[in-house]
Amino acid sequence: xxxxxxxxxxxxxxxxxxxxxxxxxxxxxxxxxxxxxxxxxxxxxxxxxxxxxxxxxxxxxxxxxxxxxxxxxxxxxxxxxxxxxxxxxxxxxxxxxxxxxxxxxxxxxxxxxxxxxxxxxxxxxxxxxxxxxxxxxxxxxxxxxxxxxxxxxxxxxxxxxxxxxxxxxxxxxxxxxxxxxxxxxxxxxxxxxxxxxxxxxxxxxxxxxxxxxxxxxxxxxxxxxxxxxxxxx
Amino acid sequence: xxxxxxxxxxxxxxxxxxxxxxxxxxxxxxxxxxxxxxxxxxxxxxxxxxxxxxxxxxxxxxxxxxxxxxxxxxxxxxxxxxxxxxxxxxxxxxxxxxxxxxxxxxxxxxxxxxxxxxxxxxxxxxxxxxxxxxxxxxxxxxxxxxxxxxxxxxxxxxxxxxxxxxxxxxxxxxxxxxxxxxxxxxxxxxxxxxxxxxxxxxxxxxxxxxxxxxxxxxxxxxxxxxxxxxxxxxxxxxxxxxxxxxxxxxxxxxx
Numbered sequence: 001x002x003x004x005x006x007x008x009x010x011x012x013x014x015x016x017x018x019x020x021x022x023x024x025x026x027x028x029x030x031x032x033x034x035x036x037x038x039x040x041x042x043x044x045x046x047x048x049x050x051x052x053x054x055x056x057x058x059x060x061x062x063x064x065x066x067x068x069x070x071x072x073x074x075x076x077x078x079x080x081x082x083x084x085x086x087x088x089x090x091x092x093x094x095x096x097x098x099x100x101x102x103x104x105x106x107x108x109x110x111x112x113x114x115x116x117x118x119x120x121x122x123x124x125x126x127x128x129x130x131x132x133x134x135x136x137x138x139x140x141x142x143x144x145x146x147x148x149x150x151x152x153x154x155x156x157x158x159x160x161x162x163x164x165x166x167x168x169x170x171x172x173x174x175x176x177x178x179x180x181x182x183x184x185x186x187x188x189x190x191x192x193x194x195x196x197x198x199x200x201x202x203x204x205x206x207x208x209x210x211x212x213x214x215x216x217x218x219x220x221x222x223x224x225x226x227x228x229x230x231x232x233x
Numbered sequence: 234x235x236x237x238x239x240x241x242x243x244x245x246x247x248x249x250x251x252x253x254x255x256x257x258x259x260x261x262x263x264x265x266x267x268x269x270x271x272x273x274x275x276x277x278x279x280x281x282x283x284x285x286x287x288x289x290x291x292x293x294x295x296x297x298x299x300x301x302x303x304x305x306x307x308x309x310x311x312x313x314x315x316x317x318x319x320x321x322x323x324x325x326x327x328x329x330x331x332x333x334x335x336x337x338x339x340x341x342x343x344x345x346x347x348x349x350x351x352x353x354x355x356x357x358x359x360x361x362x363x364x365x366x367x368x369x370x371x372x373x374x375x376x377x378x379x380x381x382x383x384x385x386x387x388x389x390x391x392x393x394x395x396x397x398x399x400x401x402x403x404x405x406x407x408x409x410x411x412x413x414x415x416x417x418x419x420x421x422x423x424x425x426x427x428x429x430x431x432x433x434x435x436x437x438x439x440x441x442x443x444x445x446x447x448x449x450x451x452x453x454x455x456x457x458x459x460x461x462x463x464x465x466x467x468x469x470x471x472x473x474x475x476x477x478x479x480x481x482x483x484x485x486x487x488x
Contacts, residue, residue, distance in 0.1 A: 001422060071420040074483045078417050081410070161388055165381035165414050172374050172421050197352055208350035215353045222356055226380075229373055 004068055005177045006130055012065035013129035019060075020135040023053060024115075027143060031111060034097060034151055043097040047090040050144060050159070054083035057137050078162075079137070085158035100153035103195050107150030110188045114139035114146075120181045138170040138182045145188055149195070160196055164189050171230050186230055194223050234275060234293045238333075239300045242274050243291035245337055247302040250280065250287055252344060253319050257311035259445040261452035266323040273326035274333055284460035310348070311441045318343045351391055358436050359383040366425075366432040375429035378418040382433040386411025390437075401471050408434045408475025416483045430479070437472050439465040 013020070030049055033042045058079035066072045089095050114134040121131035132139065141163045148155045148163075167189040170182035197219050201212045234242075246267055253263045264280050271278035271291060281288045290301045309315070322343060326336045362383040363376045371379065390407040394400070415433035418426040442465035449458030 069420065070422070071416075071483065074413075074416050075420055077413055077482060081413065157388060158385075158392075161381065161385045162414075165378070165385060165417070168374075168377045168381050169417050169421065172377075172423070176421060197356075201350070201352055204350065204352075207347060208353070209347045210350065210353060212350075215350050215356075218353060218356055222360070226377070229377055232373060 001070075002177050005179075008066040008068060009132065009136065010130040012061055012136075013131065013133055015065070016060065016135075017129070017133075019056075020133055023056070023135050027053075031147070031150075034147075035099070038098060038151075044090065046097055046147070047086055050086040050147075051083045051090065053135070053140055054079050054086060056135075057140055058083065061137065075137070078166075082159065082162045082166075085156060085162055088158065089156045094154075094158075095148075095151075095156040096154040097147075097151040098153040099151055101199075103152050103199075104150050106191075106195075107146050107148070107152065109146075110142065110149050110192075111146030113184045113188065114143045116184065117181050124180075132179065132181045138166070138173075138179075138185045141166045141170070142185045142188060145185070145192055149188075149192055152196070152199070155196055157196070157200070160192070164193060168230075186227075190223050190227055193226075194219055234296065234298070236298055236300075239276065239291060239293050239298050242271070242276050242333055243289065243300040243302050245333060245340070246271055246274075246276075246278060246291060247287070247289055247304045249319065249340060250282075250289065251304045251306050252309070252315065254282065254287060255307040255309040256315040256319075257309075257441045257445065258316045258319075259448040259452070260454040260457045261449070262316075262320065264454075266320050269327050270323040270336070273323070273331065274336070282454065282457050284457065284464065314346070315344065318346075355384060355387055355391065358387050362432060362436050365435050366429055369428050369432055371425045371428040371432065372423065374421065374423045375418060375425040378415055378426075378429045379433050382411045382414035382417075382429070383436055385414050386433065387436055401467065404437055404468050404471035405475045405478075408437055408472045409478050410475075411436075412476050412479040413482070416479055419483065434472050434476055437468070439468045442468075 026049060030042065030046045033039075034046055058076040062072045062076035062079065066075075117132040117134055117136065117139045118128075134140075134143070144159060145163050148160055163185075167182075167185045171186040173179050174182055194216075198212075198216050201215055204212075249270060250263050250267045253266065254260070260282050263282070267280055267289070268278045275294065277292045277294060279290045279292075284306075286303060286305055288301065288303045290299055292299045319340070322336065322339055325331060325339070331339070359380045363380040366376045366379040386407045389410045390403055393403045393406060398406075411433040412430055415430045416426075418429045442461045446458045446460075446462035446465060449455070449461060452458075
């Protein structure tokens, strides 16, 4: 199972590295434009990029290169749903993709983490094409998380919960498929849960019970529980 | 008691019973509480209920003046708090000989209490479903997957309900989304992945309508009881449709 996993990554990287570079370049341009010149068309383009890269992971990575793996079609459906979450966002203008608060600066750190994937692989003694790259599912999820954290005035919660779910899947792969790079996603997505949900509590401004403080304690406790479970697992 | 006073009392009791029925209280309790409340306010109350509407006739014990109301039953979220508070109100009116004005004021205070925080409910439901997964023998990975799959499914349900989408469609979509997310655990090859898949939709099971339906039937409110059970059954069919779509897509042999 582990061998098939790494072989599929190698064949994917060997065949698609120019496309991957194009995706990375497009992501960099869109991120910089959103940070420095946030216009309406840039926001739309960023959401379109999320849709395209989600579909790329679903169809190109899972259905073409990883089809030898068991249940790869399930993961393809999952990434299609991720694409659907972004399409819904695009149509309804659900998230604003605008900067807000200190989390934006934390988001910048998360945004560059996908670039660390190949370096971690190389430092572990792997050689191209059998290394993790920034356009693999977990690295893409990490980039999406970084975008949500950086431009967090009003976020796409559907996409975030999908990313949180993916981080659970990814973290289990650390031991199953020997891919410690995925710890980056889990380490980022759990604190993001606290940040995003406590922010959404503030927007409700005390209309509900229990109090915001109690719910914040619950969210923090769940975050600790999740982190503890992941470590125990 | 004047005709106006009787009409006012009928209006209030109609509102009281519609709120209780709407919040998911079983019929015999609603009838008992409404009659107790009527008794405390000096009137006799006769009630007929159905799934969508309720009819009550209020009569003055002395003058034989009758007043009838037919009310729609609003669909509130199921609230055990309203159930307990409004039942207690009928006892308070009975024991403390409260006037209609006092009872009405108290009622308004009780029903205007803040609702449950949706984020709190989202986390509690996800934790509850992960616990179910453990009870059915799921390991730590299955529990974690169930937790986040439930979170996605329940968030979808909250969002679609807010958008006033038909609740049968909401159930189908939510069951599909939760189960397809839980099915991602199959790719990991963990031994209890199927438990995660099966328990991911348990948060949708309409337990309260099922229990209320049975209580209604055993208490003799057979018509309302059957309607409630049929309604619950329809929701269970919707869950089955959502789960079946996932199984057809990912694990055909399970169907």
